[in-house]
Amino acid sequence: MIPPIASNFVAGDDAATALAHVETLNDDGVGAILNLLGEHYDERAAADADADAYVDLVERLADRGRDACVSVKPSQIGLGVSESAFEENLARIVAAADGDCFVWIDMEDHGTTDVTLDAFERHARETDGAVGVCVQANLKRTRRDLERLADLPGKVRLVKGAYDEPSDIAYRQKSRVNDAYRECLEYAFREFDGGVAVGSHDPAMTGYALDLHDEYGTEFEIQMLMGVRERAQVELAAAGYDVYQYVPYGDRWFQYFYRRARERKENALFALRAVLT
């Protein structure tokens, strides 16, 4: 059972509670991206168990016909064990989704970027675009990676980047990351046929995306986390934009919640208010 202090950011400790959250979100016009919490496994059995859970989840989502997809972390489904473990588990999940449930691949630290993009490219071509990948504006390579991704089917989620990366390969100053985010977003709206996902809570970035959409007409969606700017999520959906909420669930909730509470004082206060009211 998720304690009230964390339940704003995590849907529940099992798939059933996450699926109930999907219904509520969809009723508000917001789609769901379900993420079973877990990462950095170094044992094959743990990676296989979470991949099994995703196989089950994508089959349930496809049957329900709700507006929901999944997002998996490479180190959760085997990358910490071996590249082949990751690739086999990803292939199982994508095959089970069978084009009826969209599969996102989260991006982790820079040591995993190449293998993640390669896996995305393979599945994007094989499924004709039933998969998506996340790229991080703080990495200096990302603007170039977008040139490769522009020619592929599938979707690309642009985020600022959550990992503490060294300064020879990453921008570390907030304002420089914001500039890089704008530059990457502009490139994606200009060069992609569609499938741009704006993964940010920053009103400056989502506002810029709306301007770029007016200019280039490119299809896009906005993605935000559960528990963060939820009113804005519903308002943007009501205004006719495609909005998806990233919904973590599972019994490994503590570390995720702790990260959200540490990263912004608003998150900690929001969580505290939920307990006190």
Ligand code: FAD
């Ligand atoms: P920030 O730069 O943190 O803040 C900018 C502004 O946004 C703030 O000034 C404020 O106005 C607003 N804001 C931000 N947070 C709040 C809040 N809690 N309450 C109210 N206003 C707020 N990172 C990865 O490295 N890999 C991934 O695969 C990945 N997937 C993601 C998926 C989704 C859907 C999202 C939303 C993020 C993901 N991230 C991922 C995290 C991302 O890289 C950033 O660390 C995170 O989103 C913070 O950057 P930001 O652009 O949202 O806003």
